[in-house]
Amino acid sequence: MISQTDPEGRLRHLLTLEHLPREMLLRLLDRAQAIVDGDIGSRALAGRAVCTLFFEPSTRTRMSFQRAAQRLGADVLNFDASTSSTTKGESGRDTLKTIEAMGVDAFVVRHHENGAVAALAAAAGLGTVLVNAGDGRQAHPTQGLLDMLTLRQARGADFAQLKILIVGDVKHSRVARSDLHALRALGVGSSGSSEIRVCGPAALLPDDDTLAGCTVGHDFDAALAGVDAVMMLRLQRERMDEGLVPSLRAYHDAYGLTAARLRRAAPEAAVLHPGPMNRGVEIDDEVADGPQSLILRQVANGVAVRMAVLETLLAGR
Template identity: 50%
Template sequence: MKRHLISATDLSHDDAVLILDTAEEMGRIADRPIKKLPTLRGRTVVNLFFEDSTRTRISFEAAAKRLSADVINFSAKGSSVSKGESLKDTALTLQAMGADAVVIRHHDSGAPHRLATSGWIGGSVVNAGDGTHEHPTQALLDAYTIRRRLAAAGAAGTDLAGRRITIVGDILHSRVARSNVHLLHTLGAEVTVVAPPTLVPIGVEHWPCAVSYDLDAVLPKSDAVMMLRVQRERMNAAYFPTEREYARRYGLNGDRMARMPGHAIVMHPGPMNRGMEITAEVADSPRCTAVEQVTNGVSVRMAVLYLLLGGAEPAATKETHE
């Protein structure tokens, strides 16, 4: 594995399967009375969040703490960043404090890449979502959820070969979609993105996926349907005429869910816009994995931090070499 996790394209097939397998092990720890491993004791993980995202932040925080790392939460709001401090100076500050890993959420596409390649910090950088670029740990937890649900027991070591995954919604602005298209393709799945043409990026023809504007045509051929959050404000920029029209054409309701194969699951990265891209009936059905995805998120992020920071060797052995 590379030293940083910036993009789903940083991961080879074997890297991705290793992370999913490691996450399985981590998941078993969550079932224990004491949900903690000593692996990253003495290591410092900084959650550097330039954008509000309580869900992702606490997921990373829980993951790091279960590995016994020291966690520092650095939120841009109310900090020196809101007083105009540059990303560079923030990074230098974190470096001076001895951060072993920086988990960064940023409103600008490419900010984690800059952080990792600019020489400002020495630790590993984990992209927790940058602008409209990528959100690789979300894609990993989605892949993990799909594998668990569809392969059931004995999932370890397997990929998603032949699985048909449909991603529906604001593909243009979605970092979740970009990371999932790459990762699921790497894992052998057949990915289709579905959206109104206004929400599909120019240049999508080079993505490793199919594109459809017709949700109903794709649903019967889907093993998993991932519904993306669609911001109501997009309507104001004329990406679609009204919320109701969007919901009618691209929302997932009970009737549509009934057209999916019996084994197929419904996914959502959250937070959900009930009534917009997903109806309450679907969101609350047992086929919807939204809550499970949150649980899996902690396991997957534990796996990522463990593999980036701890590596394959136990931390104690490594210390004797240093």
């Protein structure tokens, strides 16, 4: 796999949070928090061009990257696969190289295939930056970072004291994988007082080493007991067609986060969801819009995190 860092140890691409040094992760979170607090600085990317190269639909991720690049002063090009030459058979590599030849400095890429963004990074020119905005079920690093920033704001910086519960379709979730990489790097599960819990139907939990070190269960009510944060995942409705979920009603009965269920968690436990939400399936309105929900704060933090990432990768190059 292509290295994310250059020979001096500086971040060259952001492809995954797996094996990202803790110190680098903390620097990105600290910079994002400074941006949240108003330290935007100068238009650090004035004269640079950033292309959002999305081969899958997106609302939050695409628009927050666009907003982040604009706030940093960059020119933004938006690529829509449905109206591009990819519909005529052009490969992703040729698409990237074509746009790169127009003087684009960075590509924010979403793709349905595992490893597709790393492959494009390997094909890119030496000075071109790639950011993974979600590939297959493998990684979504900026979502992992914004989730960690939101948790840190709500529960403090000492992650080694937290009990975190991730609920739902972990098997197919790139968000869950990036969150797990980040939580481990920040010390969750490293002491007897902290723990990563994972809960969901057996058919929606991975059978590889993704959940190594996690406490895994299928009883949502039991898993909620005393946790400091609940990270809900979207039920991908296509899994019903595959026979992995019997019905939306059955899923909600077993794994839907209701106000009554939430009371099993620690007082003021944080509720997170990467969106888009299936209201009334994995989460009820009363919880999604309730006082413990940090879902809209996640969205707001996404802009700051993506500004921090683009600034780190591009400023000064």
